[in-house]
Amino acid sequence: MARPSRIALQIVDTMTAGARHAWTLEQLATDLHQRGVAADFSSVYRAVERLLGERRLVRIAIDDGAARFELAGAHHDHVRCVRCAALAAIPCVVDPAALAAAAASTGYTVTTHCVVLDGVCPACRQH
Numbered sequence: 001m002a003r004p005s006r007i008a009l010q011i012v013d014t015m016t017a018g019a020r021h022a023w024t025l026e027q028l029a030t031d032l033h034q035r036g037v038a039a040d041f042s043s044v045y046r047a048v049e050r051l052l053g054e055r056r057l058v059r060i061a062i063d064d065g066a067a068r069f070e071l072a073g074a075h076h077d078h079v080r081c082v083r084c085a086a087l088a089a090i091p092c093v094v095d096p097a098a099l100a101a102a103a104a105s106t107g108y109t110v111t112t113h114c115v116v117l118d119g120v121c122p123a124c125r126q127h
């Protein structure tokens, strides 16, 4: 079994290589296996928890079954395929004026948001 620090390093490498935008734990475990890194599911889970604690990864706030993780970085929003659940990043779709209006009309201080557009990805559209 690979050492925990090595598993965490390999997870960041896999994500940086960018074959997809966001990963489930299962997808990370499969990718590590393909890279020849011996890591069982619970080791992957612990490495992801550790990277979340170090703020190097974030959990994507979409509750549709499997938790998905991505590298921490600048704010962006997402588009999701309703057929295969693939996710892609898109530049922020929220107009700052709309945020200001939401804050003004509710009295809330608006701190963050997460917008997910639903659609069908190019691969699924071909079928």
Ligand SMILES: [Zn+2]
Binding pocket: 021, 022, 070, 076, 077, 078, 088, 089
């Ligand atoms: Zn993202």
Ligand SMILES: [Zn+2]
Binding pocket: 075, 076, 077, 091, 092, 093, 094, 113, 114, 115
């Ligand atoms: Zn946004």
